[in-house]
Amino acid sequence: MLHFATVLGPAWSLVLFTLEKHWKMPYSPAFVRAVQRGQIKIRFLPPATELTTSLHVSDFLTRPWIWEQVESAHRVLMFQLDSIICSRSLYTVEAFFEYDFISAPNDPTYRDGHSGGLSLRNPKLFAAITKEVDFRQSTGEFEDQWFYKEAMRRKAALPTRRVAQEFSVETIYHDKPLGYYRPQRWQHDRMKEITDWCPEVGMLVERREV
Numbered sequence: 001m002l003h004f005a006t007v008l009g010p011a012w013s014l015v016l017f018t019l020e021k022h023w024k025m026p027y028s029p030a031f032v033r034a035v036q037r038g039q040i041k042i043r044f045l046p047p048a049t050e051l052t053t054s055l056h057v058s059d060f061l062t063r064p065w066i067w068e069q070v071e072s073a074h075r076v077l078m079f080q081l082d083s084i085i086c087s088r089s090l091y092t093v094e095a096f097f098e099y100d101f102i103s104a105p106n107d108p109t110y111r112d113g114h115s116g117g118l119s120l121r122n123p124k125l126f127a128a129i130t131k132e133v134d135f136r137q138s139t140g141e142f143e144d145q146w147f148y149k150e151a152m153r154r155k156a157a158l159p160t161r162r163v164a165q166e167f168s169v170e171t172i173y174h175d176k177p178l179g180y181y182r183p184q185r186w187q188h189d190r191m192k193e194i195t196d197w198c199p200e201v202g203m204l205v206e207r208r209e210v
Contacts (some may be wrong), residue, residue, distance in 0.1 A: 003031055003130075003200060004079060005039055007087050012077075013039060015070065020044040045071065058143035061116075062135035067127035076123050084116035086198035093120060093178070096167055100156035101148060102126050104170035104181050115170045116144030117181040117210040125156055181205075 014034075017055055023042065025032065034040040046065065050056045060066065069101060070076050075097050079085075085093070096102050103119030129150045138146050151158060159167070165174035170181045176197055180187075183194050183201055195201050 002028070003041065003084060003203065005034055005072075007085050008077070008093060010039065013041060015041045015043055015071075017043050017045050017066070019047070019049060021047070027132065033164045037107055054142060058146075059135070061143040062130055062146065064127055064130045067081050067123050067130060069186070070123045071127050073123055076121050076122060078116065078119050079179075083179060083181040084151050084198065084200050084204055085118070086177070086200060088198065089108075089176065089178045091166060091178040096120050096159070096163075096178075098157055098161075099159050102159045102164055103144065104168035105164040105172050109169035110171055113145040113148035114132075114164060115181055116142075116147070116167045117170070119144070120167070121147075122156070125151065125154070126169050129154075156159040 001014060001016065005012070007015075012018055023128060024042070025035075030080045031040065037044065049060060051060060054184065075093075077093055097120075100122040101114070101119065103114040103116050105114050125148060133150055134147055135143070143148075148158075161172075165172055166177055168179045168181055169183065169187065171186045173187055175193070180194065180198065183205075184191060184204060187194060191201075
């Protein structure tokens, strides 16, 4: 989280959503300072929130609560623990603000749409979708696929595949993106090239795949 705070810069506030019963302030002076100056904010999830599986995460993100917490923001950068942004990138997150939803494009061999593990989203649009459509009536999609299709139906501003590859890489390779999501799983044959370009990926390598 401190890495994201550094690369994004002081204009950004980072919000860590967690369960209060699990929260303990890290033993990190840098983290404590970021909290004290307001760059990192801690907000607690509803006590009954369950996020242990991908299905739980999809169910949670497709309800209004989370989007209502950040609805005042112009755009929200969502990142999971197995994602990273690269300090050497010529792109900034702000360069993609014209889009309502952008993330790593999926290889159609695996699934349609985009992968949401590192994604920029319009919280007002996402809040509206969750209030108008019941995800639980969908056909077993993950939240990112579902949101992408709902955004398309609303003619939201969505990127081309080429632009999405410049933003983030997961299953489709691009040589110098802004960030990566799960590169050690989907781009394992290119990890030398990736880490040469984005050494920060090394922080992800030992993390458990879910």
